[in-house]
Amino acid sequence: MYCENCGAEISKEAYICPKCGVKVKKEENNDEDKPNVGLNILSLFFPIVGLILYFTWKNQTPIRAKSVLTYCLIGWGIGIFFNIIVATIG
Numbered sequence: 001m002y003c004e005n006c007g008a009e010i011s012k013e014a015y016i017c018p019k020c021g022v023k024v025k026k027e028e029n030n031d032e033d034k035p036n037v038g039l040n041i042l043s044l045f046f047p048i049v050g051l052i053l054y055f056t057w058k059n060q061t062p063i064r065a066k067s068v069l070t071y072c073l074i075g076w077g078i079g080i081f082f083n084i085i086v087a088t089i090g
């Protein structure tokens with residue numbers, strides 16, 4: 001990768017450009033933007049949590065947001081499914 005300030009080639013792990021000393025814009029966001037398994041499962045059991053997380057994350061980390069929304073919808077679907085069964089049997 002290259003420094004955005006002076007164009008010097010710098011190591012991926014570098015936080016500061018060794019040439020001009022400017023803080024390197026880390027691609028940290030991309031690393032963070034991946035599905036979070038724990039919160040996906042949480043969304044499965046508490047779809048409302050997934051929905052809130054989705055709206056919180058959708059701009060910053062769209063991949064993670066979409067993943068949590070998927071589990072939220074699955075959880076929601078399962079909930080409705082069980083409600084129908086209970087309503088039918090009960």
Ligand SMILES: [Zn+2]
Binds near residue numbers: 003005006017018022
């Ligand atoms: Zn630089």
